[in-house]
Amino acid sequence: MQAPAPATAFDTRTRILNLAEDLLLSRGFNAFSYQHIAKELAMKPAAIHYHYPGKEDLGVAIIRRQLMRLRKWRDLPRVTELTPPEQFEAFVDVYRGRAVTQRQVCFFGALAAEFQTLPEAMQQELRTLNVELTEWLASVLAAGRAANTLHYKGHPVSKAAQVLTTLAGALQVARVHDEQQCQRIIEQVRTELREPV
Structure with missing residues (x-):
């Protein structure tokens, strides 16, 4: 039986990054x-x-990794090949997962x-992360409205910003109460987008 290989610098960097992100989501960046x-x-x-000379370097690395995750996820064939309502549902599932399994707030x-x-x-x-996320969701909403499968008034970017703010708030509420509260808020957003205006 061989002894386990020693941890590499990559492994150490990843372990630090993973824990720092967990601490950020559970306590806040300034609280660890x-x-x-x-x-x-x-x-x-x-x-x-x-690995991270200062906490700012660590913070930047955490946000950049989240941005890379967003880009990778939105470009996956299993996401790009979905209809706009299905893309919206896949996106909402990410938030639902945070509320149900991890009890984490919005990044x-x-x-x-x-x-x-x-x-x-x-x-x-x-700011870069927020702009890219908002623009992606706005494109999904715009495509859904063009196909008459998603319904809302106003500009797609404005609606995307409203939806993102609502979902972030839903995770905060779930942390105080339970995931059922989050589910109710998500269902309300879903209902409003399904019903013709």
Whole structure:
């Protein structure tokens, strides 16, 4: 029987990033330190600084990874080949999963609450993430309206922003109460988009 291979720098970076993201979503970015990460991962803070010299670097890495996840997900054939209502449902399922299985808040919402205290580089990355997410959802809504399968008044970008804000709020409510509250809010959004205006 062979001994397990030693952890690579990539593994260590990923473990740090994973834990930092979990802490961000459960406590907020300003409520954890490298000391928290070091203790949880049983490593010295210097090891974290080796991979992410400052907390700003870590924060930027977390947001960029989320942006890469968004880009990868929206470009998957299993997403691009769906009808606009099906794409919307697939997107909503991501939020539902956070409420039901992880009891986590919205990634954007968690950082937006602390936006004024975030380093400028993180603020810029968060804006980029929000713009890309809003534009993608707006394109889905616009395609759905053109096909007469999604219904709403106003501009698709405005409706996308409203939907995203509602879903972020639904996750906050689920954290205080339970996932049923989140489900009710999601169902209301769904109902409004299905009914002709």
